[in-house]
Amino acid sequence: MGWGSRLLEFISRRGFRKAWNSFIIAFFIFFVILPTVYILSYAVTDWSEIQSSVLNDPATMDLIVSSIIVSFEIAAIVTVIDFIVGLPVAWMLARKTFRGKRFLDTLIDMPLVVPTAALGFSAAIFWAATPNPPPFSLAVVSTPMLLIILLHVVFSYPYMVRSLTAILGEIDETYETAGRTLGASKLTAARTITLPLFRAGLVTGAILCFARSLSETGGTIIALATLYGRSMVEGDFHTGPTLIGMWKGASATDPTLLPSLAFVSILLILLALFLLIILKIVITKVRLPLSKVWPNTEKLLSQPPFPRIKDTSAILFLVFIVLIPSFFIFTYVLTGTPVEGDWGPFIDSLITSFIVAITVTVIDLGLGIPLALYIAKNRSGKLAQILDVLVNVPLIVPTAALGFSLGLFxxxxxxxxxxxxxxxxxxxxxxxxxxxxxxxxxxAEGVDPALEETARTLGAKPIQSFRRVLFPVIKSSILAGAIMAFTRSLGETGATLAVVANANTAPVYIVNLVNSQSYYLAALACIILILISYVSMLLMRHFAREEAI
Structure with a gap:
């Protein structure tokens, strides 16, 4: 027996698998959950300060409550919009073949790699009605809430499309084809057969979009500051995260704000967890879609020109609502006066960013996939259900609070x-x-467990059944998660600065250029980062396809 066979035999033993699962769970708790919620310890150690400074101050409580309500309203609206306009694009990517499909597939992810500060600024100068709007901007939005909804759609849209595309790609089209051979129209077959099969993808997309909108801080603050033409104050329009960001910045000189900062962070975390649990229960338990069929109407809507109108509208939304605002910062380079600068420090920061992003993605894949499989395969167990809820916690913690908590830990x-x-x-x-x-x-939840069980009865070890049976089915979702993790790490600014104040990453370098009013150099640096990230994602998809062949 060779060393490979002995290794396979060793890692297939029940004792090793139990130890491995324990290690994965311990890593998740200590390196992900504890640093994220460490701020909750403030409520235990300094509750008296929270009670005296926050709970006994009606004005502060009113500001906190109103800001949190607005945050949840925006997150809910954004999630619904993302699903309505994201599903047609996800369907095209998963079910149709057309010229430029690979280009479109990669282009959807590009808003994820733009630093949040740059993305907020870019969308704001495109939409906001400011006294001196830049050339080619629309400058039609003067309502803060509408501006933030449009901005958050840009942030969250790729998460919904990527999640739905991954799940749709794994659903066998045979069921839908069978329905159509029995007389069902395309719309009826898709609505009554396919859509109920990807509830797991809808849950994933809804949670990611809701959490991304709820947690966004830096881009929202910059967008509102751009609209107001000044730094934000307490009397302005606020979401929960912007309130945290404002108080966090002021707490450096006014420590009395720390109890308010901690309380709004804790309240936002607890409420978000509660509503996300409710959201998941509603999506998974409520029958989707309605079983009633309208043959004549759905047959009509399945015929030209309605499908083309649907697809065209979805593409137009993607272009004009998501992509153009995301990359409107390019106008600074196209219309601005060229400025010379030293690009050595930017190259160094770019190298650091890619080292960090690649390392983080490898860790996430190596230790995240096993935890995901444990949760999916032990769904009825209480531990798996608890872990499934805890996984959402870092997603819904506002960036400012997350960085603050990580720095403290x-x-x-x-x-x-x-x-x-x-x-x-x-x-x-x-x-x-x-x-x-x-x-x-x-x-993984959408895969029939009988497939792996059949492989096991034929003599396959657990790792073999995963590699040969499960992995080919879920590889598109693994790639989607890898891209999200890579781009999120590459574009993060706020949490990075909270942990290492003088961090040398590309997004931090860009923010420093913006703070020094070097807008042209900042825009050019953003373009370089975007182009390199675009090529990197193309290469990731290329290698993934080569591996699958």
């Missing part, structure tokens, strides 16, 4: 300046790890 270990890159990697793992787990859980 890792400061305990005093790793020192020489370990700054390691600190950034550990921080990024905390908020990217759930992206991989969430996508893989959604895919």
């Amino acid at each position: 890792w400061s305990i270990f005093d790793l020192g300046a020489s370990m700054s890159t390691l600190l950034i990697i550990l921080a990024h793992v905390a908020f990217t790890y759930p992206l991989v787990v969430r996508n893989v859980v959604g895919a």
Whole structure:
């Protein structure tokens, strides 16, 4: 027996698998959950300050409650919009073949790689009605809530499309074809057969979009500041995260704001967890779609020109509502006056960003896929159900609060300046790890367990049944999670600065250029980052396809 066979035999033993699952769960708890919710310890150690400074102050409580309500309203609206306009695009990517499909598939992910500060600024100067709008901008939005909804759609849209595409690609079209041979129209077959089969994908997309909107801080603050033409104050329109961001910045000189900062963070986390649980129950338990069929109407809507109108409308939404606002910052380069600069520091920061993003993605895949499979295969167990809920926690914690909590947690270990890159990697793992787990859980739950059980009865070891049976089915969801984790790490700014104040990553370098009013150089740096990220994602998809062949 060769060493490969002995290794396979060893890792297939029940004792090893139990130890491996214990290690995966321990990693998740210590490196993902504890750093994320460490801020909750403030409620235990300093509850008296929260009670005196927050609960006994009606004005502060009114501001907190109104801001949190607005946050949930925006997140709910954005999630519904993402599903309505994202499903047709996901359907095209999963079920249709057309010229430029690979280009469109990669283009959808591009808003994810734009630093949040740059994306917020880019969308704001495109939409906001400011006194001196830049050339070619629409400048038609003067309502803060509408501006934030449009901005959050840009942030969250790729998550919905990517989740739905991954699940749709794994659903066998045979069922739908059978329905059509029995006389059902395309719309009826899709609505009554296919859509109920991808509830897991809908749950994944809805949770990711809702959580992304609910947690967004930096881009929202910059967009509102651009609309107002000044820094935000307490009397302005606020969401829960912008309130956290404002108080976090002011707490450096006014420590009395720390109880308010901690309380709104804790309240937002607890309410978001509760509503996400309700959201998941509603989506999975409520029958989707309605079983009633309208043959004549649905047959009419399945015939030209209605499908083309649907697809064209979805593409137009993608172009004009998502992509153009995302990349409107290019106008600074196209219409601005060229400025010379030293690109050496930017190249160094770019190298650091890619080292961090690649390392984080490898860790997320290596340790996230096993946890996702454990949750999916032990769905009836209480531990798996608890882990499934906890996975959502880092997704819904506002970026400002997340960075604050991560900084507090890792400061305990005093790793020192020489370990700054390691600190950034550990921080990024905390908020990217759930992206991989969430996508893989959604895919694995939709796979019939009998497939792996059949392979096992034929003598296959657990790792063999995974590699030969399960992996080919869920590989598109694994790729989706990897892209989300990679781009999220590559574009993160706020949490990085909260952990390492002088971090040398590309998004931080760009923010420093914006703060020094070097807008042309900042826009050019964003373009370079976007182009390199685009090529990187093309290569990831290329290698994934080569591996599948």
